[in-house]
């Protein structure tokens with residue numbers, strides 16, 4: 001299988017890199033300094049104590065992905081539409097697209113553009129960051145849950161799970177992937193926006209009595225929305241699971257905080273606005289989420305201008 005990585009940032013470089021290291025033919029679509037370093041040297045993956053040097057095809061030329069059989073779709077959700085439209089014009093008609101993004105809203109956009117039968121989706125459990133251009137750092141354990149969006153995709157989904165397993169990635173088949181991704185979204189909705197607003201790492205949110213209380217309220221409200229959407233969730237158990245998992249990510253700067261520090265657009269809609277809108281449509285009261293969303297939106301819309309010095313000092 002030929003693999004393309006659409007958006008080789010932290011997640012795409014990490015998982016694409018592990019596949020390439022196993023001998024798969026991987027083409028990484030990237031840009032900027034990160035691309036330059038990978039082209040001039042190689043991609044470096046810092047995986048726990050291991051240092052992996054990855055050679056592959058690193059490009060900013062979209063048509064280089066034209067012969068990919070599977071595309072790891074790894075851009076931020078703010079870039080989903082633009083990337084999907086460009087890919088749509090060059091990919092083979094039977095190429096499979098695996099979105100590894102957070103949130104549950106990219107699936108609909110991508111299915112509309114590529115067709116549901118070509119779509120796979122992954123819940124991506126990893127703590128990855130671009131430490132420097134050309135260098136991706138991963139901490140803690142990682143695994144993938146992968147499922148198809150249409151029953152026609154089941155066989156290829158199992159092949160893709162095998163592909164990752166053969167490369168040493170703990171990937172498992174998820175028969176109800178959107179439910180799995182909703183559960184992950186509840187985690188992200190609880191911690192990512194608060195971390196981005198406050199600059200706090202997960203551990204600091206857990207330890208600060210007020211931030212923790214706010215996180216708990218956000219979590220409870222988001223769970224209420226998920227339940228109203230039909231997810232079979234026990235509210236108290238889910239909340240315990242979310243806060244237990246957070247203990248393993250104490251030192252992590254969420255991907256949203258990483259974006260804010262870099263002055264990049266944040267995934268505000270996918271991780272927060274989406275739930276607020278769903279709540280509104282079902283007349284569910286989510287006052288804490290609404291407040292968090294409005295502050296986050298202001299920060300995102302105003303490009304951090306007034307607080308740059310504070311954020312840069314983190």
Ligand SMILES: NC(=O)C1=CN([C@@H]2O[C@H](COP(=O)(O)OP(=O)(O)OC[C@H]3O[C@@H](n4cnc5c(N)ncnc54)[C@H](OP(=O)(O)O)[C@@H]3O)[C@@H](O)[C@H]2O)C=CC1
Pocket residue numbers: 006007008009010011012029030031032034060074075076077079083100101102124125126127128129130255267
């Ligand atoms: N990081 C993590 O630990 C985790 C992230 N996720 C999710 O995975 C997804 C990806 O996150 P992450 O890897 O952190 O994000 P990154 O921003 O690190 O990676 C996305 C990359 O795509 C590049 N890109 C965007 N458009 C193009 C284009 N047209 N041509 C070439 N390159 C392009 C970006 O370049 P540029 O920087 O120049 O914009 C960036 O390098 C998100 O949905 C995130 O929420 C999920 C679990 C964990």
Ligand SMILES: CC(C)(CO)C(=O)C(=O)O
Pocket residue numbers: 102124125126127128188192249252253254255256
């Ligand atoms: C917390 C984490 C790393 C979980 O995989 C994540 O999804 C994020 O930072 O956005």
